[in-house]
Amino acid sequence: MKIDQILNNIYPLPDTSKSTIKECISEISYPKGYFLLRANKIETSIYFIKKGIVRAYANSADNEITFWFGKEGDAVISMKSYVANQKGYEDIKLLEDCELYELKIQNLQKLFEKDINIANWGRRFAEQELIKTEERLISRQFRTAKERYKELLKNNSDLIQRVQLGHIASYLGITQVSLSRIRAEIK
Structure with missing residues (x-):
């Protein structure tokens, strides 16, 4: 930019x-x-x-x-x-x-x-x-962790491809296991 x-x-x-x-x-x-x-x-x-x-x-x-x-x-x-x-x-x-x-x-x-x-x-x-x-x-x-993840997907979807999931989970305030569960529910 x-x-x-x-x-x-x-x-x-x-x-x-x-x-x-x-x-x-x-x-x-x-x-x-x-x-x-x-x-x-x-x-x-x-x-x-x-x-x-x-x-x-x-x-x-x-x-x-x-x-x-x-x-x-x-x-x-x-x-x-x-x-x-x-x-x-x-x-x-x-x-x-x-x-x-x-x-x-x-x-x-x-x-x-x-x-x-x-x-x-x-x-x-x-x-x-x-x-x-x-x-x-x-x-x-x-907001719940699921709501925060959906918001991240909506506003910054490219982060999911560019950032390690461990960092994403930390940002959302959850474990990587919980993040995997949320991602599976959304798919």
Whole structure:
């Protein structure tokens, strides 16, 4: 996905503002298995996925709990680092070779001070990320595992082909055995 489309999906910018923000963005790539963000570290960049898929998870006492998948067009960010300049709680690992756009948070904050359009873009970005987090929380609290799986199929069916079932089960908050049972029921 091209950076212009990603930026516009967040909040349409005038051409001059878009050019200004794009000057601060660089393209990078990393191989499958690379840790893009690490827990207990203040992250200094926001990434946008041009190509590939990533998984966000946190470690519990005995396993990893997946709480988010990102794919083409999605932002990869530690909100705790972005908003409060504090250490994040999540690890974000690449599940495929990825091409990414990187934007340094410090550079973006300087642009907020200089350009109201970019400041509004940043506000919309944070608002959208908050809504996504809220929707995941509500889904996990009020929907059954079967309903969450059906929702995943409806909204992100490509994840089923691209992500290990163990990660999908963790994301849904169930065991792999339960996921297999749900998948058999749906077929």
